[in-house]
Amino acid sequence: xxxxxxxxxxxxxxxxxxxxxxxxxxxxxxxxxxxxxxxxxxxxxxxxxxxxxxxxxxxxxxxxxxxxxxxxxxxxxxxxxxxxxxxxxxxxxxxxxxxxxxxxxxxxxxxxxxxxxxxxxxxxxxxxxxxxxxxxxxxxxxxxxxxxxxxxxxxxxxxxxxxxxxxxxxxxxxxxxxxxxxxxxxxxxxxxxxxxxxxxxxxxxxxxxxxxxxxxxxxxxxxxxxxxxxxxxxxxxxxxxxxxxxxxxxxxxxxxxxxxxxxxxxxxxxxxxxxxxxxxxxxxxxxxxxxxxxxxxxxxxxxxxxxxxxxxxxxxxxxxxxxxxxxxxxxxxxxxxxxxxxxxxxxxxxxxxxxxxxxxxxxxxxxxxxxxxxxxxxxxxxxxxxxxxxxxxxxxxxxxxxxxxxxxxxxxxxxxxxxxxxxxxxxxxxxxxxxxx
Amino acid sequence: xxxxxxxxxxxxxxxxxxxxxxxxxxxxxxxxxxxxxxxxxxxxxxxxxxxxxxxxxxxxxxxxxxxxxxxxxxxxxxxxxxxxxxxxxxxxxxxxxxxxxxxxxxxxxxxxxxxxxxxxxxxxxxxxxxxxxxxxxxxxxxxxxxxxxxxxxxxxxxxxxxxxxxxxxxxxxxxxxxxxxxxxxxxxxxxxxxxxxxxxxxxxxxxxxxx
Numbered sequence: 001x002x003x004x005x006x007x008x009x010x011x012x013x014x015x016x017x018x019x020x021x022x023x024x025x026x027x028x029x030x031x032x033x034x035x036x037x038x039x040x041x042x043x044x045x046x047x048x049x050x051x052x053x054x055x056x057x058x059x060x061x062x063x064x065x066x067x068x069x070x071x072x073x074x075x076x077x078x079x080x081x082x083x084x085x086x087x088x089x090x091x092x093x094x095x096x097x098x099x100x101x102x103x104x105x106x107x108x109x110x111x112x113x114x115x116x117x118x119x120x121x122x123x124x125x126x127x128x129x130x131x132x133x134x135x136x137x138x139x140x141x142x143x144x145x146x147x148x149x150x151x152x153x154x155x156x157x158x159x160x161x162x163x164x165x166x167x168x169x170x171x172x173x174x175x176x177x178x179x180x181x182x183x184x185x186x187x188x189x190x191x192x193x194x195x196x197x198x199x200x201x202x203x204x205x206x207x208x209x210x211x212x213x214x215x216x217x218x219x220x221x222x223x224x225x226x227x228x229x230x231x232x233x234x235x236x237x238x239x240x241x242x243x244x245x246x247x248x249x250x251x252x253x254x255x256x257x258x259x260x261x262x263x264x265x266x267x268x269x270x271x272x273x274x275x276x277x278x279x280x281x282x283x284x285x286x287x288x289x290x291x292x293x294x295x296x297x298x299x300x301x302x303x304x305x306x307x308x309x310x311x312x313x314x315x316x317x318x319x320x321x322x323x324x325x326x327x328x329x330x331x332x333x334x335x336x337x338x339x340x341x342x343x344x345x346x347x348x349x350x351x352x353x354x355x356x357x358x359x360x361x362x363x364x365x366x367x368x369x370x371x372x373x374x375x376x377x378x379x380x381x382x383x384x385x386x387x388x389x390x391x392x393x394x395x396x397x398x399x400x401x402x403x404x405x406x407x408x409x410x411x412x413x414x415x416x417x418x419x420x421x422x423x424x425x426x427x428x429x430x431x432x433x434x435x436x437x
Numbered sequence: 438x439x440x441x442x443x444x445x446x447x448x449x450x451x452x453x454x455x456x457x458x459x460x461x462x463x464x465x466x467x468x469x470x471x472x473x474x475x476x477x478x479x480x481x482x483x484x485x486x487x488x489x490x491x492x493x494x495x496x497x498x499x500x501x502x503x504x505x506x507x508x509x510x511x512x513x514x515x516x517x518x519x520x521x522x523x524x525x526x527x528x529x530x531x532x533x534x535x536x537x538x539x540x541x542x543x544x545x546x547x548x549x550x551x552x553x554x555x556x557x558x559x560x561x562x563x564x565x566x567x568x569x570x571x572x573x574x575x576x577x578x579x580x581x582x583x584x585x586x587x588x589x590x591x592x593x594x595x596x597x598x599x600x601x602x603x604x605x606x607x608x609x610x611x612x613x614x615x616x617x618x619x620x621x622x623x624x625x626x627x628x629x630x631x632x633x634x635x636x637x638x639x640x641x642x643x644x645x646x647x648x
Binding site: 009013020034042045135137209210211212213 | 457460476486504527530531532570572573
């Protein structure tokens with residue numbers, strides 16, 4: 001297995017953006033065949049495969065920027081040798097080859113940490129040992145050297161620039177300038193073209209449509225949403241929850257929490273805490289479906305949907321049931337901030353067993369979210385609003401009310417179970433202990 | 438030269454350069470009205486729809502060079518150096534900076550004080566872009582290059598957000614310089630030769646263009 005790494009494309013360059021994969025996983029690649037493209041500044045570079053084989057792993061997604069020498073792909077060489085005869089009998093070995101002879105090493109020194117080897121392998125038209133670099137061939141041509149008379153000191157008798165310089169020095173009286181003569185640059189004159197037109201141009205009227213390819217995140221979300229719709233039998237049940245007690249506790253502690261911990265106290269950690277209680281009592285809502293099996297999760301890992309400027313992400317609070325309201329608020333604030341600055345680690349968006357989406361923070365009163373697969377339920381939290389309600393003794397009072405809905409997968413959860421789950425959650429929120437932070 | 442023909446010529450020369458059959462080249466040419474989109478380009482930066490482009494007589498090409506969207510047309514000098522960077526420096530950033538340097542020095546010869554703007558590749562005169570740069574590299578052979586607005590009809594830039602930057606463009610003509618074509622090509626070639634260590638060969642005959 002050969003690693004292909006992000007090459008260093010210049011002294012000052014520490015990272016590169018993979019802009020396009022030119023092969024798919026499992027594709028057969030030939031040595032030197034362009035494998036992917038990277039971009040630095042205004043330069044796009046094709047990176048060739050260092051060896052022939054099968055593209056076994058693509059480890060960096062399109063659009064991602066990674067540090068140089070990060071492993072980007074793996075090529076499985078097995079069977080490659082049989083399938084692809086070596087291009088030239090003396091071709092230098094690809095990247096992870098055993099150390100070559102000293103002269104080759106000297107060459108490699110100027111290549112710095114280049115990991116994708118620049119195969120200076122070109123079948124030589126001349127009868128010489130080993131392939132010749134364009135530089136050597138040009139030097140030979142320009143200095144009228146018969147390469148068969150030059151002894152190669154490179155790998156497999158390959159002739160290097162140093163060999164030619166040595167040969168020329170021996171041949172005597174060669175103007176040193178001639179050796180170093182840089183390539184000539186023929187300047188191709190442009191064909192005469194018509195001068196710019198003086199006629200008025202059609203105005204750039206507002207186009208009726210604008211076409212934009214989806215970002216990687218957008219197409220992921222699109223795929224995921226449709227797949228979930230196809231997979232689960234979505235049903236939503238809506239419960240009206242009196243949040244007055246929680247609102248009071250929150251109001252009483254808000255300033256203190258802000259001062260002491262540096263984050264704002266919202267309704268979300270109370271609802272998350274209540275959801276954990278309900279999940280413990282009704283664990284089917286914390287399960288997932290695999291074929292005809294039900295997977296019961298012993299951990300309660302709650303995903304919290306975070307809206308991003310263009311998309312959304314669902315970071316996960318692990319073992320959420322072991323956390324207090326303050327602990328949950330801390331985790332939510334931290335995950336949301338890092339989601340927005342794109343600093344979440346991959347394992348922080350995986351392994352969720354239940355999700356909560358708080359569309360109430362955008363003013364929505366109730367909604368029917370899509371289940372985050374392979375989970376079987378998602379809690380949708382509407383805005384907490386003051387409303388007149390009929391209370392005990394047929395009186396009308398002003399209370400803080402939220403519509404909270406559970407969208408569940410009817411393959412696994414029936415309506416009665418879902419509503420019992422919601423009643424548990426509702427009861428927890430409506431009877432919150434005074435000191436319950 | 439039409440854009441697709443120039444692209445084909447570049448491809449041929451890149452292949453030959455890879456095999457060491459030709460020395461480094463600097464192609465200098467003009468394109469008819471063309472809008473090209475780089476590999477990382479955002480189609481949202483094309484402000485006109487196909488119909489408007491057709492009526493304005495502008496061809497559209499997505500390409501494999503770096504950079505965003507740009508316009509080429511009559512009065513603009515386009516330079517495509519086909520270089521083996523292994524024989525210069527294996528450094529793509531240094532390469533782009535060197536192209537900028539050659540252009541800055543060329544412009545200075547015609548009395549234009551041009552420079553760089555941090556983080557925005559290209560050559561700028563007082564916040565206006567006078568030359569755009571976009572490069573493609575395959576096995577250290579560079580292709581594509583720069584586009585210098587000489588007497589470009591800048592109205593054509595209204596169809597795009599050049600390089601994805603909402604920055605104005607300018608031309609040598611707008612800045613009061615009216616170089617002769619041969620004079621300008623000579624100056625460009627000289628400065629490239631200095632920076633990249635070329636020798637200037639006699640221009641090949643016209644039919645070599647059809648390689």
